[in-house]
Amino acid sequence: MHVDVLLTKTISKDYCVYIDQLESLAFDTKVLIVTNTTVADLHLANLQTKIHAKELHSVILPDGEKYKNFESLELILNACFEHRLDRKSLLIAFGGGVIGDMTGFAASLYQRGIDFIQIPTTLLAQVDASVGGKTGINNTYGKNLIGSFWQPRAVYCESAFLKTLxxxxxxxxxxxxxxxxxxxxxxxxxxxxxxxxxxxxxxxxxxxxxxxxxxxxxxxxxxxxxxxxxxxxxxxxxxxxxxxxxxxxxxxxxxxxxxxxxxxxxxxxxxxxxxxxxxxxxxxxxxxxxxxxxxxxxxxxxxxxxxxxxxxxxxxxxxxxxxxxxxxxxxxxxxxxxxxxxxxxxxx
Amino acid sequence: MHVDVLLTKTISKDYCVYIDQLESLAFDTKVLIVTNTTVADLHLANLQTKIHAKELHSVILPDGEKYKNFESLELILNACFEHRLDRKSLLIAFGGGVIGDMTGFAASLYQRGIDFIQIPTTLLAQVDASVGGKTGINNTYGKNLIGSFWQPRAVYCESAFLKTLxxxxxxxxxxxxxxxxxxxxxxxxxxxxxxxxxxxxxxxxxxxxxxxxxxxxxxxxxxxxxxxxxxxxxxxxxxxxxxxxxxxxxxxxxxxxxxxxxxxxxxxxxxxxxxxxxxxxxxxxxxxxxxxxxxxxxxxxxxxxxxxxxxxxxxxxxxxxxxxxxxxxxxxxxxxxxxxxxxxxxxx
Incomplete structure (x- = not known):
């Protein structure tokens, strides 16, 4: 005796990578920008003027690969809980590959998955890390050994951000x-x-x-x-x-x-x-x-x-x-x- | 200028729920059984005789909803690392809904996702929790607020296990x-x-x-x-x-x-x-x-x-x-x- 579980839907959706097309974005949901101290100092105020949301929040993490760990992931998730994000809310990853990977990972886990957008600010993240939906954190066993495949809803690569790189x-x-x-x-x-x-x-x-x-x-x-x-x-x-x-x-x-x-x-x-x-x-x-x-x-x-x-x-x-x-x-x-x-x- | 990322593949695969059909299972990969102290005492030795694998390991967690937390998840993941499971390895969730949800969650995270099988030992897990791919853990904010959708490769419901319930x-x-x-x-x-x-x-x-x-x-x-x-x-x-x-x-x-x-x-x-x-x-x-x-x-x-x-x-x-x-x-x-x-x- 057995029952077939037939899954017809794909979880991943197609998306676009836009190059120099970020003028302003409007969302009728809550939005949480995830960034690091370096990027926040340089560009966060600028980005905030471009994002219109029901509520716009941000969480600022320490900068660096060594912070790509469970503690930082928890900071993102706790911000989601504190701001009572729901299943229709959106995360925005605003930084390099580390921010992108951790934000995508948090988005994949919060309430079993919410949308996120990549706005990569480093050249490496623009040409590679922000596209493809690999998310994750490092641990004592190695790099990116814990993570998920979770595709962004869109990626916005802006050459303006590269000028401060x-x-x-x-x-x-x-x-x-x-x-x-x-x-x-x-x-x-x-x-x-x-x-x-x-x-x-x-x-x-x-x-x-x-x-x-x-x-x-x-x-x-x-x-x-x-x-x-x-x-x-x-x-x-x-x-x-x-x-x-x-x-x-x-x-x-x-x-x-x-x-x-x-x-x-x-x-x-x-x-x-x-x-x-x-x-x-x-x-x-x-x-x-x-x-x-x-x-x-x-x-x-x-x-x-x-x-x-x-x-x-x-x-x-x-x-x-x-x-x-x-x-x-x-x-x-x-x-x-x-x-x-x-x-x-x-x-x- | 933009690039389309077209995703044609679905991550989830169809699977079967077998009822009273577990005689013996053979895998040419490493297998890690995840269970709790109660189920291990009653049934683990029995299950081990039925599973044939390249290497068969097990990790035994404390029993109870209050252990459905990050610490237990980490115990499972650490067992995966210690036994050097690779991307073709398999987890087996052997217990009730708590074990099933946490094992599925660990499977979805380890190396961005490996296969797992559900062998539910409680009636609740057999009729509900083991089917459908909802995984997760509890935290201070509530139940199952962090998790993923990760479908098992198969589910085996055995009425024999219910006799000790x-x-x-x-x-x-x-x-x-x-x-x-x-x-x-x-x-x-x-x-x-x-x-x-x-x-x-x-x-x-x-x-x-x-x-x-x-x-x-x-x-x-x-x-x-x-x-x-x-x-x-x-x-x-x-x-x-x-x-x-x-x-x-x-x-x-x-x-x-x-x-x-x-x-x-x-x-x-x-x-x-x-x-x-x-x-x-x-x-x-x-x-x-x-x-x-x-x-x-x-x-x-x-x-x-x-x-x-x-x-x-x-x-x-x-x-x-x-x-x-x-x-x-x-x-x-x-x-x-x-x-x-x-x-x-x-x-x-």
């Missing part, structure tokens, strides 16, 4: 743009080689192109059963670097830049990437002053740390590798010895 | 069966009036019927935008009773039984339910020794407590009322005075 953060965002180009679009990579993203028009073009790539990938594979994993190019190595340096030495995008170089060493060993192409990728990263080298103390310890990354099943690490420039290969069959050799070469 | 818990489950009948199926209600559920065959029939009703409702409205709210008949009142008595005096099903009687008082005042039908519902509840009266100290205080329930938007409480026996009406336009009068009458 520190140079290092700007470059960290460029790393993710380069990531998209290397793994998915050779033409875009070549365009990046010949266009300076410090130019505002070029930057906007690159943001649009990166988001388009990401949206196409996410549309194919929302919950990362397959191709979406390619977006983790550089991240498998990068996460270990971030973890070993306690998230204090490198920005996420910087660790990813080094991670791409390490992944390229491995791709070269496997004959997937030529020395020339690896050199072109390295040159593009360096042009934006991104770090490309990390001193690995022990390749063995570094290797073991892969297994704490959630993308890895135990004893099977999934490597995302560039297959020339503009294509990719997912490999989970690479012998430990070859990975160790690649790590040693990257270290040289 | 205390009499009060058995009756609490009957309350939810009566709830389904009153709001959705007059024929089923009449059948309940003429069949004693202490008889094993009748009980199994009632379980099947209740799950079928629930599955039909959930299939129409997974995330409770409409008709699924009808399953909260008796719950709006019941949650206040549970909250005022600190979840210690009444089992959930008992509070729902009293809540149905209160809702019926209101339905009578509005001319939706006859005195005779209200009497039949009352008689059926009493037949299973369910409580039908709660001493309301202050109707005003009781009324205000509705607004802490997440189903209520501020200043608009949604009441689920029986419309005769076998049908329902959702109302959010009832003046406060009428509700207060109904509360006073229920108190008389």
């Amino acid at each position: 520190p140079k290092r953060e700007f470059s960290a965002g460029i790393a993710e743009i380069i990531k998209m180009a290397v793994t998915f679009d050779r033409g875009f990579f070549e365009w990046l080689e010949t266009h300076d993203l410090h130019d505002e028009t070029h930057l906007k073009e690159a943001i649009y192109k990166s988001i388009s790539i990401k949206a196409t990938v996410v549309a194919q594979d929302e919950t990362e059963q397959g191709i979406r994993a390619v977006l983790n190019y550089g991240h498998t190595f990068g996460h270990v670097i971030e973890n070993q340096t306690h998230y204090t030495t490198y920005l996420h995008g910087e660790a990813v830049a080094i991670g791409m170089v390490m992944a390229n060493c491995l791709a070269q060993k496997l004959g997937l990437l030529s020395q020339e192409d690896a050199g072109r990728i390295m040159a593009l990263l360096k042009r934006y002053d991104l770090p490309t080298h990390y001193a690995i103390h022990s390749p063995e310890v570094f290797y073991d740390a892969f297994f704490l990354d959630k993308k890895s099943e135990y004893s099977k690490i999934k490597f995302i590798l560039a297959k020339g420039i503009g294509a990719h290969e997912i490999r989970n069959d690479i012998p430990k010895e070859i990975v160790l050799e690649a790590l040693k070469e990257a270290n040289a | 205390p009499k009060r818990e058995f009756s609490a489950g009957i309350a939810e069966i009566i709830k389904m009948a009153v709001t959705f199926d007059r024929g089923f209600f009449e059948w309940l009036e003429t069949h004693d559920l202490h008889d094993e065959t009748h009980l199994k029939e009632a379980i099947y019927k209740s799950i079928s009703i629930k599955a039909t409702v959930v299939a129409q409205d997974e995330t409770e935008q409409g008709i699924r709210a009808v399953l909260n008949y008796g719950h709006t009142f019941g949650h206040v009773i549970e909250n005022q008595t600190h979840y210690t005096t009444y089992l959930h099903g008992e509070a729902v039984a009293i809540g149905m009687v209160m809702a019926n008082c209101l339905a009578q005042k509005l001319g939706l339910l006859s005195q005779e039908d209200a009497g039949r519902i009352m008689a059926l509840l009493k037949r299973y020794d369910l409580p039908t009266h709660y001493a309301i100290h202050s109707p005003e205080v009781f009324y205000d407590a509705f607004f802490l329930d997440k189903k209520s938007e501020y200043s608009k409480i949604k009441f689920i009322l029986a419309k005769g026996i076998g049908a329902h009406e959702i109302r959010n336009d009832i003046p406060k005075e009428i509700v207060l009068e109904a509360l006073k009458e229920a108190n008389a």
